[in-house]
Amino acid sequence: MAENPATQSLETSFPPPSHEQRTEDRSVRIAFETARLELAQLYDETVEARTSAYRIACKHSAQTLQVARVSVWFLSEDAEVLECALSYNLPTDEFTSGAQLLRRGCPKYFQAIRSRRVVVAHDALRDEKTRELEGYLTNNGITSLLDAPIYRNGQVVGVVCHEHVGPQRTWTEKEAGFASAVSDMLTILGQQAERAELQAVIAAQKQLEAQNQKMQALTKLGLVVIHDLSNIMTIVGARAELLEEETDLRQAADDLREALRYGNTLLRQLRDFYNEREPTAGVNATEVLRGLEPSLRALLGKEIELSFSCPSESVTLGLTRVELEQLVMNLCLNARDALSGRSDPKVVVRATLDVGRLILIVSDNGVGMSESTQARIFEPYYSTKSGHSGVGLAAVFGIVSRAKGQIEVQSAPEPGTTFKLTFPLESAEVRDSFEPPWSLGY
Numbered sequence: 001m002a003e004n005p006a007t008q009s010l011e012t013s014f015p016p017p018s019h020e021q022r023t024e025d026r027s028v029r030i031a032f033e034t035a036r037l038e039l040a041q042l043y044d045e046t047v048e049a050r051t052s053a054y055r056i057a058c059k060h061s062a063q064t065l066q067v068a069r070v071s072v073w074f075l076s077e078d079a080e081v082l083e084c085a086l087s088y089n090l091p092t093d094e095f096t097s098g099a100q101l102l103r104r105g106c107p108k109y110f111q112a113i114r115s116r117r118v119v120v121a122h123d124a125l126r127d128e129k130t131r132e133l134e135g136y137l138t139n140n141g142i143t144s145l146l147d148a149p150i151y152r153n154g155q156v157v158g159v160v161c162h163e164h165v166g167p168q169r170t171w172t173e174k175e176a177g178f179a180s181a182v183s184d185m186l187t188i189l190g191q192q193a194e195r196a197e198l199q200a201v202i203a204a205q206k207q208l209e210a211q212n213q214k215m216q217a218l219t220k221l222g223l224v225v226i227h228d229l230s231n232i233m234t235i236v237g238a239r240a241e242l243l244e245e246e247t248d249l250r251q252a253a254d255d256l257r258e259a260l261r262y263g264n265t266l267l268r269q270l271r272d273f274y275n276e277r278e279p280t281a282g283v284n285a286t287e288v289l290r291g292l293e294p295s296l297r298a299l300l301g302k303e304i305e306l307s308f309s310c311p312s313e314s315v316t317l318g319l320t321r322v323e324l325e326q327l328v329m330n331l332c333l334n335a336r337d338a339l340s341g342r343s344d345p346k347v348v349v350r351a352t353l354d355v356g357r358l359i360l361i362v363s364d365n366g367v368g369m370s371e372s373t374q375a376r377i378f379e380p381y382y383s384t385k386s387g388h389s390g391v392g393l394a395a396v397f398g399i400v401s402r403a404k405g406q407i408e409v410q411s412a413p414e415p416g417t418t419f420k421l422t423f424p425l426e427s428a429e430v431r432d433s434f435e436p437p438w439s440l441g442y
Contacts, residue, residue: 055095070090070160070161072087072186106132113147114156118179119147120171120176122170143164144169146164283323284314284315285324289324289351296308296328296329300335304336307350308348310351315353317423335363344365347362356425357424359420359422363416404424407421
């Protein structure tokens with residue numbers, strides 16, 4: 001415990017101890033030390049606990065020093081008013097509060113308690129530091145005062161007053177030391193209260209920030225879902241246009257159902273986020289990729305040649321089915337937009353295995369990107385195309401990052417653009433930890 005500065009300086013000279021004082025009864029010394037130990041165990045974290053601790057401190061002090069009253073006072077912010085937060089009356093065993101002292105009526109007393117010293121007044125009505133309190137002293141029958149300052153952040157913020165009623169009392173150095181120890185305990189209680197209040201404010205701020213972050217994430221997720229639902233509508237529309245020419249209506253119906261399933265999954269993702277439910281991760285990548293091929297062909301349209309291949313082995317990646325579908329469809333959509341105006345538009349989607357990794361390549365022979373554009377393509381809401389939201393590639397980046405993968409981009413005006421995604425393989429078991437797919441990675 002840090003030592004109260006008040007213990008270093010006492011505003012009085014104590015008379016030499018008499019023989020009786022030198023042979024002070026051992027029980028009194030034990031009472032002092034017992035009271036100190038009990039006060040040292042006081043702790044508060046709430047207003048109710050603090051009030052209870054003040055009550056215990058005042059009562060112990062009054063009983064130990066055998067004074068009529070012990071009270072705790074605090075200065076106003078402008079240090080013009082001293083207000084009684086709690087006062088204990090030993091003869092009646094009652095607590096009161098609310099009395100006030102104004103600095104303009106007793107400037108020397110205010111100066112004394114703010115001088116960082118214990119005020120020891122054997123004769124309170126004649127002592128220069130306390131005689132300005134004549135009205136308060138006379139009304140309450142107080143003849144002697146022993147007051148020690150309470151600190152907060154190195155500044156005097158209040159005082160604990162020990163008020164003796166009856167014949168004048170000559171305070172001993174031990175009694176003054178005990179009063180100082182009481183103020184030490186109240187200083188610590190104040191620091192605990194300040195820390196608890198600060199922790200409560202921080203907790204409230206964190207809760208508010210968490211709510212704000214959730215709303216921001218919900219907004220981002222909404223943009224991603226809108227973006228991907230637009231892709232699905234493109235697929236459904238393109239597939240519907242070909243129905244009249246379709247020879248295998250069963251396959252066409254399956255393709256449409258698959259597109260609608262994907263759309264329903266996106267909407268369920270939005271609902272799950274709102275309900276704070278986390279989807280499980282750990283997907284059979286080859287199964288998802290094979291099932292995705294018809295949707296990719298519908299997304300790209302019959303004018304674009306799609307070269308598609310994936311390994312025959314079943315492999316598990318640390319992401320969800322909808323995440324894998326999202327990133328492949330967004331990369332293919334990006335490739336489709338880059339092929340506008342090409343006479344021989346081509347897109348390659350190729351997945352291969354390489355020593356515990358899955359390598360997924362999506363390339364096109366489109367217009368390519370400048371270096372400045374490549375530097376910004378994964379930024380949320382950045383797009384060089386009018387009417388585009390700029391969330392597709394940002395979502396891809398976030399998904400790859402959460403799956404502990406890597407993404408490389410090569411692009412030039414003639415060869416076009418190649419995205420190379422590398423993912424570590426996982427066991428067939430679902431991952432224990434999961435980061436939601438609605439983060440854009442920033």
